[in-house]
């Protein structure tokens with residue numbers, strides 16, 4: 001058996017490297033240590049983290065993450081606590097975590113999901129109508145407006161009104177505060193978020209957080225006084241939920257759960273859409289093939305647009321090459337065990353490194369190349385292509401996100417003509433806890449096939 005190796009650089013410096021240049025950090029360690037390496041990237045504790053970059057090893061971990069050997073505790077995710085609160089699904093463990101997942105899942109799956117199809121197309125058309133011919137725009141801002149409106153509808157059932165507008169503005173401001181690589185240090189070193197006076201970054205963070213909370217609590221209090229029995233949004237379902245003793249959720253738990261879904265549910269999808277637009281409009285071959293495929297599709301049927309093989313392949317390749325979530329949440333070894341010849345000590349945290357698995361040369365030929373055809377030529381296992389994680393913490397919104405990707409892109413392609421006008425090449429860069437891109441600039445040159 002061989003012990004897992006890793007850099008001996010001090011923890012605070014490795015945390016900085018991971019925060020400022022995550023791709024460099026992952027690639028360098030993989031080159032030096034291979035499919036498993038230790039990564040002390042939590043400044044909050046002495047916890048021992050191991051990055052797992054091999055599909056079979058990750059399959060073992062994620063199919064055993066609710067057994068006496070391994071678990072998926074919320075405790076090591078406390079980096080998100082200042083933003084999402086201690087009652088966020090992401091911070092819950094064990095039975096509490098299972099119960100909350102059951103509560104929030106239904107609106108994001110099955111029949112309920114179909115309801116959002118038309119809504120997503122309409123919101124996309126509204127936003128696309130604001131693009132003026134000849135005037136360039138930042139793709140991310142428009143994509144974020146679309147995904148924010150979709151998630152506000154799913155989570156609150158809010159489609160318009162003053163509170164809806166205010167929440168959009170405050171939430172965007174709050175997330176933008178940690179969006180640049182440098183500002184993300186606020187997340188990794190949480191003492192920087194403390195209010196140390198008017199000029200400290202923490203002061204502004206606290207101000208904007210307070211504003212978001214005020215709006216969410218106002219909505220919760222108002223909805224408690226209403227009959228929500230006919231409504232199917234997440235807030236209504238959470239308000240109706242009762243535990244074994246007949247107790248409902250308190251306001252703080254509700255706020256934390258809503259904030260979690262709002263944040264997890266729109267930032268990620270907006271990033272993936274931005275990348276997809278970049279690939280489509282900077283690669284004429286891809287654009288032409290998508291337009292050919294869309295010609296044969298009934299544009300008034302959202303369901304048909306989610307079943308287009310080449311569009312699906314473009315979306316998958318977008319999520320493969322620069323996965324928005326670079327890592328799964330940590331899984332903890334609760335006993336000593338052996339993983340592909342490596343001893344894992346009880347207490348170790350194992351993180352699936354989605355980025356390095358998606359770049360694994362044994363799985364993907366020429367992994368640095370954007371090539372949607374690979375998804376038409378081969379079926380990858382759910383541990384080789386794993387943008388949404390797996391196991392007991394698999395992404396709650398994966399089905400909604402995949403549907404949004406297809407529908408937003410198809411609607412834009414059909415209704416507007418766009419050109420990529422930014423600086424080449426667009427590069428991946430950290431955005432908060434996720435992997436975003438340098439700015440993608442687009443310009444509208446007119447209406448599309450049915451615009």
Ligand code: HEM
Nearest residue numbers: 090264265268269325328329388389390393395396397401
């Ligand atoms: C392209 C878009 C998205 C990507 C790439 C993504 C990716 C992920 C990943 C990798 C995880 C961790 C899974 C694991 O540890 O095994 C996760 C968890 C989660 N995602 Fe997503 N996600 C996306 C969109 C969404 C949306 C639309 C929602 C909202 C409905 C959402 C809500 C969540 C929540 C609540 C969790 C935590 C689950 C738990 O702790 O049990 N995500 N996501």
